[in-house]
Amino acid sequence: MKYQARLEKLYAIMRAAGLDVVALIPGPNHRYLTNSVHYVLERPIVTFYRLDHAPLAVIPELEIPLFQRHAIPAQIVAYTDAEGYAGAFRQALERIGSRGATIGVEGLHMRFFEGEAIRAAAPGARVLDATEPLAALRLHKDVDEIAALRRAIAISEAALAATFADIKVGMSEIEAAAILEAHIVALGGEGLSFGTILHAGANTPLPHLGPLDYRIQHGDPLIVDFGATVDGYCADITRTVFVGAVSDEQREFYRLVQAANEAGRAAAAPGVACEAVDIAARQVFIDAGCEHLIRHRTGHGIGLEAHEAPYIVVGNKRLLEPGMVFTVEPGIYRDGEIGVRIEDNILITEDGAESLTTFARDLMVI
Incomplete structure (x- = not known):
């Protein structure tokens, strides 16, 4: 039993x-x-x-x-x-x-x-x-837990795609978040992993800011960090998009975060220390001279909590093992201007790692 x-x-x-x-x-x-x-x-x-x-x-x-x-x-x-x-x-x-x-x-x-x-x-x-x-x-998820996480992630990604199609200039962050949450319910999600984090423009450098009455503007960066739950298991996904247009500076900011996300995911494998994933992602920012724009670790476990062990952070020597599921979510932030974060959910397998999230990571203008 x-x-x-x-x-x-x-x-x-x-x-x-x-x-x-x-x-x-x-x-x-x-x-x-x-x-x-x-x-x-x-x-x-x-x-x-x-x-x-x-x-x-x-x-x-x-x-x-x-x-x-x-x-x-x-x-x-x-x-x-x-x-x-x-x-x-x-x-x-x-x-x-x-x-x-x-x-x-x-x-x-x-x-x-x-x-x-x-x-x-x-x-x-x-x-x-x-x-x-x-x-x-x-710490180690069984087949039933992984199945619940897969379903929560699939619902989340479908809801996000539908929401990006619905967002319009002039809509408030609160209104956009409500649309996302309605899509989650309509698609079969039982609830939210945590209060939806959706913010645009100069609000994006604040990683855990909830949606406000700020009206989304043409040219804004837009961060959506959220997740649906299935049987209590939490997806936790972040995508950053741009509304209507993207500047060269925004494009470069995004390129760096995308590269850090790729480096972190590539480093994940059984037998690798948790901190090695953080170090791999962080090194992209160090090499670009923007280490000072980092505000948080690269990731954390997900399961019945949206934040749980293992923590993907420098100093955590715990070795990754099959069945562990965690986020890779590097981000950089410049106060008053822009924040970019890309977050994926990773499963450690017997011979490598699988990204349970498949939503596009290439720069997107909506």
Whole structure:
């Protein structure tokens, strides 16, 4: 059974990291292990995974029916709104036998009050951030995960092509983003990997700027960074185009980024260090004398999160292995003028690398 195998993978990670218990809130790891999604609201939901025991979950009473549909069954300690959750945490951690235990939490996901509830209910335990060992849980994608990513990418690329055909001078960034998102839904996407990043003109040097009411003008560069999700798996694609016309300076800017993207993709292969991909892309900009225009690493993993391990950055010595999926997204930015980024999604195979994204990378004027 797939989910039992995933649970065994978690237990192996726990043993290697010296963790007696791992506490997960709803999020990508929880979904990976249970095939279930819960809203993260003010009522805490925490599942404690214990070696050689069934998981034990602290949940609000109203979530019991949904929790019982999980792929991996868990023992439940429920609380009502009137009771509050403190007593449920005490009961759960007493049942676990937490005194002297080492409890790993998700430092990037768990909220402060959830961590404090665990510490208060387990005063004799050692609570630590297990982000690094837990990153290995979803690092290698199986055939079902890769199929979901392929579908999410295909939907994203079809939506992008349709959107480029619809964008007009005078349209706001917000309006253009809404068109893109409508195409994603119409094509079968279940949602968005993250809030759509779409900006034009002098807004393009801001890599994570959301769409504004700026009106797209003739001659503007236009960056679209977005992704559809399928079964929770996230595409993450960026293309930069030009509206109506392109100047010689814009053309040269684009040429450099296209070359860096090609260099990064060419460097990706099993057994290659993550940092080598970043270095290969970055070297194109260094050779052109524009290293000062770089603002970010070359890439990051994708899966149930739009940003996850492996990180494609100088200093990351982790070797690429079959089943890893990540972005190659070099970009350069000049404040107040222009930003260009080209982002592809790469799968490491047994004998090389495959670009799951196939959308045209040549300079495009729409």
